[in-house]
Amino acid sequence: MLRFMCHIATSLFLVAAPAFAAPLDAPKGEVVLTVSGKLTNTNVEGTAQLDLAMLEALETTTIETTTIWTEGNQRFEGVSLAVLAEELGMEGTVLNATAINDYTVQVPMTDAVEGGPILAYRLNDKVMSVRDKGPLWIIYPYDSDPEYRTEVIYSRSIWQLDRIEVAD
């Protein structure tokens, strides 16, 4: 619970300091993620459109964990949701994350903490194809905390992610 409060505190801090983020460049390759809604750092028509290189340019977080959808230990690389929220200046309280088949889940902003979920773009050093649940997969460090091994968290672990809407 204390830990949870910490997460909230961290989130508030991040939300309150968007001015530090660098201005967003226009995407050069294929766009893998489009972020819309309440965010300050945009590049295309009020949205933030990012290609794989732009994501890779951001601080990389690696999570080694097992998941209920795979067998054995897996090594995920991606950008922390907290880092992304800070980078893009997200100001909402909830993220509507949508997959390429239009499946949508809600992820509260409070999940965006250090040691929290990442938007994984590589699995075991390989870029993920759609058949391998790419291009992006929200991964929590399931093994690090029992709190992350719940149905709610599993439901938020959306794969084939390509859009996020930041909402209140």
Next chain:
Amino acid sequence: MLAQLSRTSFRRVAIAMALCGLALAFILFLAINVSKDLRLLNSASSDNVQWTLSQAEVEFLDFQIDLDLSARAQSPDLDGLRRKFDVFYSRVTTLRSASIYAPLREVEDFATNLEEVQLYLDAAVPMIDGDDAALMADLPLLEQQANQIRPSVRRLANSGLNFFANASDKQRENLFSTLSQLAFGVTLLLLALLLFSIYLVYLNRQNIRRRREAIQTSQRMNVVTSTALDGVIVCDVNGAILEFNEAAEQIFGHKSADVLGQNLGAIIVPDKYREAHEAGMARMRASGEKRVVGKGRIKLEAKRADGTLFPVEFAIQSAQTDEGEVFISFLRDISHRVAAENELVAARDRALAGEKAKTDFLATMSHEIRTPLNGLLGNLNLLLDTKLSAKQTRYIDNMDISGKLLMSHISDVLDITKYDAGKLQLRPSVMNLSTLLQNIVDNQSGAASANNSTLAWGWSGAKCDWVNADKDRLQHILMNVIGNAVKFTRDGKIDIEARVHGEVGETADIEISVRDTGLGIAEDQIDSIFDDFKTGDTSYDRDVGGTGLGLGIAKRFVHSFGGTIRVESTLGQGSTFFIRLPLEPAKAPQSAAEVAERRGGSAAKHILLVEDNEINRFVASEMLTAQGHRVTEAHNGKEAVDLAQQQAFDLIFMDISMPVMDGRAATRAIRALNSAAARTPIVALTANAMAEEQDAFLADGMNDILTKPILRENLDEILAKYAGSAASGAAAPATPAKTQALIDPQHMAEITETLGAASVHTLLERFASEVEKTLQELTPYQPLDVLAAQAHRVAGTAATLGAVGLRAALIRVETAAKTKDAEALQKGIDALPGIWAETKPLLLPD
């Protein structure tokens, strides 16, 4: 006990609490299970696993629709088609590889369909991944294949749903079971708690009751201790006083408040015992050895507050308490008791001293009475040698009888005194039992025939003549018993029987029974017959006389022999006395013939008579001179020793109590002389019959003891024994028993000796005519008082002359007259002529 109980209770409580804890843990465990199950149940309701299965079908349909559209469109969105394929492909991959579907993959239906779907996908991948033109060409094939695989996809989703529905049911069942267990556990816990609380209530009540009891006990103890008459002091192992009750305060003079906590030794132990006390306490602390504790009552001295010492009796017990071992002393001030004891001891000592003074007084008085009495009796004896009228002779005879009776009474009293003072000592000598019995029978037959009784004795069974015994005492016993039998038997017979019981060894168990046909003794008097001052029927008192000491003395003497005396009697039919004595058998001394020869040798002897009392000296001197001996007189021991040095004597008679030099000192002096006198026999003359003194006389060198008063028969015996001399008259010839019953030959011999045969003959002739005259006058028709006076007068003369049978017959007549017993009077008078006819030839032989 209390502590042990509360420990037990504590343990029980601990166990109960542990059980409750276990139950609680169990319930907690169940609760966690329930919570987990609930969560599982919760997740099952929003299960996206099931959604995923449905989604697989949805995505397949999505792909199939897009495939159908693309096949009919002119320029289809092939990239969109490819994405839809990829999404479905990804879904199937998840179903194949995800760990959460592992249980599902175990279901055969699911696994088969999944495999079929995968085969389709594997076949489709090269077509999907081909370029747009190739894909366009393959679209109809893909669509056809998709149509074929569609039921498999459908079944895949359904079989999964069935599985999860079953799993969900199972989960609910689990939850139900867990909840039931929880309910059961909770019930159990509640029951346990209920029982526990009941037990706690019980314990609480018990504790309250025990506390109340403990308080009551403590209060009672306090009351007991504070009101106890004995001092109670409690101290610990170190001697520190813990309790000091009121009685202790009074005994020791300390206030309880002042001494609590102080050392016991310093407070009550006298300074002289302090060291020993401290050493004892130290020893006990070191080794646990207890020499005083629990050893019962002990008497010691204790110290009061003012330092005075007093005797105290105390007992100490130890007890274990929570504060360690304590010692409880119960003390009692026994000053008063000790004082009382001392007083009692003093009183006893005084009583003993008084008793001794009494004995001494009696012994002295006896001596002082005997000496003048001896003088009287001696002079009476001498008076008989002078010329006297018949009347005078009779008076003197009477005086002599009275004097001897008085002497015997004094001897009785003295014997009792000596026995009771434990001073009676036997002086055994070799003696002949048969001779003694014969002499006694001879002596008593006169009296027996006077009562018209016969007296006889004999051995029953084997004889035992010679014994080593105190002859005087034995004679005394037998005389008393036989004399009584004679006295109380009228017109009957007295049989004396001697018998040896068992074998004769170191001692002979000899029983002498004296059976009479006399009055008998009333049953209620048998037990007291041997008591002092006990006389028989009072109506006979006057007739038979006596102090009532006779049997008492006999009993004492029998006891001093180690024997027993008892009596069997029937009132009116007679009595039998049994005297049983353990006597030491002895060998016969010199033959009787030798003794007789010595007695027979007659010669005048030169005798030294040492006596300070003039009368006694005169009497003895006259007696000895009358027998033809030469007598030299000495007035005290000194003179005797001087005379013994100058002259030779055949025999010395030595008084004991004398001025200047007493008899004992004189004897020792004579024995020490370097002359023939040193071997001269010395015979003590004494009125003092104390046995131990007599032994002392013998130890001084005396040969024998002659007890005062000096009687002729005794004198003769001594002279025969030590001087080879006897009375000039030879021993009287043996007379038949019948004769003895009528006359007293010894008496007659003495009279003849003293008065001369001629004058005795004259007297007897006068007496004969007087008797014959009286016999004529004695008829029942005379006045009774005249009859009594006449009978009495003649009886006196008869006694003087030794006609004892006649005397007894006359006295019976006198008594009958006085008691106005006509029948007895007639009988008595009728008997007289016969008796006289027999007596006369004996008195006056032709």
